[in-house]
Amino acid sequence: MSAPKVGIFGLTGCAGDQLQILNCEDELLRIAERVEIVDWVMARSQNDSNTPLDVAFVEGVVATERDLAYLKSIRARSRTLVALGTCAVWGGLPAMRNELPREVLRREVYAGGAEFLDTREARPATDFVPFEFRLPGCPIERHEFLRLLNAILCGGKPEFLNVPVCWECKTRENLCRVVHYKEVCCGAMTRAGCGARCPSHGVPCAGCRGPVEEPNYDANITMFQDRGISWVEIARKMEAFSAPVWMKLGLEREHARERARGGRS
Amino acid sequence: MSKRTLSIPHLGRVEGHGGIYVRIEDDEVREVNLEVYEGSRYYEALLRGKHVDDVQGIITRVCAICSASHTVAALMALEDALGITVSTRTHTLRGLLLLGSTIESHALHIFALALPDFFHVPSVLELAASHPREVTFGLKLKQLGNRIQEGSVDVPSTRSTRASEGSAASRTSASCAPSGRNWRRRSNPWPARSS
Numbered sequence: 001m002s003a004p005k006v007g008i009f010g011l012t013g014c015a016g017d018q019l020q021i022l023n024c025e026d027e028l029l030r031i032a033e034r035v036e037i038v039d040w041v042m043a044r045s046q047n048d049s050n051t052p053l054d055v056a057f058v059e060g061v062v063a064t065e066r067d068l069a070y071l072k073s074i075r076a077r078s079r080t081l082v083a084l085g086t087c088a089v090w091g092g093l094p095a096m097r098n099e100l101p102r103e104v105l106r107r108e109v110y111a112g113g114a115e116f117l118d119t120r121e122a123r124p125a126t127d128f129v130p131f132e133f134r135l136p137g138c139p140i141e142r143h144e145f146l147r148l149l150n151a152i153l154c155g156g157k158p159e160f161l162n163v164p165v166c167w168e169c170k171t172r173e174n175l176c177r178v179v180h181y182k183e184v185c186c187g188a189m190t191r192a193g194c195g196a197r198c199p200s201h202g203v204p205c206a207g208c209r210g211p212v213e214e215p216n217y218d219a220n221i222t223m224f225q226d227r228g229i230s231w232v233e234i235a236r237k238m239e240a241f242s243a244p245v246w247m248k249l250g251l252e253r254e255h256a257r258e259r260a261r262g263g264r265s
Numbered sequence: 266m267s268k269r270t271l272s273i274p275h276l277g278r279v280e281g282h283g284g285i286y287v288r289i290e291d292d293e294v295r296e297v298n299l300e301v302y303e304g305s306r307y308y309e310a311l312l313r314g315k316h317v318d319d320v321q322g323i324i325t326r327v328c329a330i331c332s333a334s335h336t337v338a339a340l341m342a343l344e345d346a347l348g349i350t351v352s353t354r355t356h357t358l359r360g361l362l363l364l365g366s367t368i369e370s371h372a373l374h375i376f377a378l379a380l381p382d383f384f385h386v387p388s389v390l391e392l393a394a395s396h397p398r399e400v401t402f403g404l405k406l407k408q409l410g411n412r413i414q415e416g417s418v419d420v421p422s423t424r425s426t427r428a429s430e431g432s433a434a435s436r437t438s439a440s441c442a443p444s445g446r447n448w449r450r451r452s453n454p455w456p457a458r459s460s
């Protein structure tokens with residue numbers, strides 16, 4: 001049996017998730033023994049952009065018409081499609097201000113120039129085509145990637161923690177950023193897997209891994225309000241990563257309420 | 266008259282998306298078109314209305330390979346605007362971070378992105394088959410750069426297990442932050458060092 005054919009692709013993004021694959025320095029050569037990477041523009045030349053793929057990894061948001069066509073062509077030739085990173089799964093930072101028309105953003109950055117830009121509202125790749133697996137993280141965690149790849153190659157499903165960052169934070173015995181420092185920490189609503197990296201370094205979680213399954217908003221609002229932190233403050237913080245999904249989940253309402261009161265939006 | 270064209274629709278082994286088209290007539294290059302089809306993310310505009318505390322975390326995601334440079338540049342700009350002078354220790358730690366980034370990205374560039382061209386192979390993986398020792402060395406060097414940036418460089422006397430053998434939690438536990446946690450107090454975020 002020949003090795004499974006693999007493709008690794010980047011849409012619009014920082015290439016961080018692809019870099020995390022290259023950052024598996026100890027495992028990279030062993031990965032190459034088990035799969036045949038035939039299309040990886042970031043790390044290969046002479047790429048084969050037509051062969052059907054057993055597994056394809058896609059990173060980034062769809063932010064151009066070209067991205068969309070590329071994504072559809074990847075889907076069409078892949079048996080198993082994996083979304084890598086928060087951008088691909090939830091929209092990530094590029095989707096942070098989707099309420100603003102691209103035209104406004106373009107003018108702000110390029111003034112009158114750059115009319116030729118191929119640009120469209122940044123949306124997660126998972127909005128456009130079905131994906132078999134989604135691996136969030138900004139960037140993805142190497143150990144999770146390796147576990148996922150291994151599971152796919154064995155024909156199984158990987159087991160990932162389905163708990164919030166707080167769970168890992170507590171196991172590391174950090175002092176809570178909310179309870180002890182009255183900071184806005186997104187840990188209680190964000191999917192674990194990062195080892196609570198930020199709170200363990202004395203910085204509140206920014207929610208870079210996107211929401212945990214069924215986040216408990218009511219309990220969170222109470223937890224923050226009890227400490228004099230307004231829900232709008234946490235909304236502002238959570239707006240950075242995975243904004244589209246938080247918005248769908250009710251933050252938009254809170255924002256509108258704040259705007260009606262004349263606050264900063 | 267001899268005419269030739271060179272067309273690479275998707276440039277490989279570079280970070281970013283682009284294609285190149287070259288038209289050659291009589292051994293003379295007549296036309297070069299470099300097309301960059303990188304999607305716009307408009308980071309500058311996204312920063313509007315953000316708290317200063319959140320700027321670095323956003324800006325560092327501009328580019329994965331040079332995330333450390335973006336981090337330090339953003340912090341320096343903010344400090345400049347707010348009139349903050351950092352301690353020598355902070356300055357030195359940032360220098361270390363940048364050096365780690367340089368080691369990592371240069372090793373990546375040399376071994377994974379550039380060298381395959383000189384050996385006429387498509388990628389570092391094929392290169393590893395013919396030159397396993399050199400590639401392994403390159404990857405180790407790259408890893409060292411990453412470990413410096415992550416603050417997880419092995420110090421044999423204090424850490425006996427190799428970082429890569431532990432879980433994500435243990436990999437990040439040897440942190441640069443003094444005592445690893447809670448060193449930053451919200452109540453006085455900008456201490457008396459302000460100039």
Ligand code: SF4
Pocket residue numbers: 165166167169170174175176177178179185186187188196199204205
């Ligand atoms: S610091 Fe953040 S992640 Fe840790 S327990 Fe508190 S809310 Fe949860």
Ligand code: SF4
Pocket residue numbers: 165187190191194195196197198199204205206207208209210
């Ligand atoms: S603690 Fe939060 S912001 Fe930090 S890496 Fe984990 S999920 Fe991302």
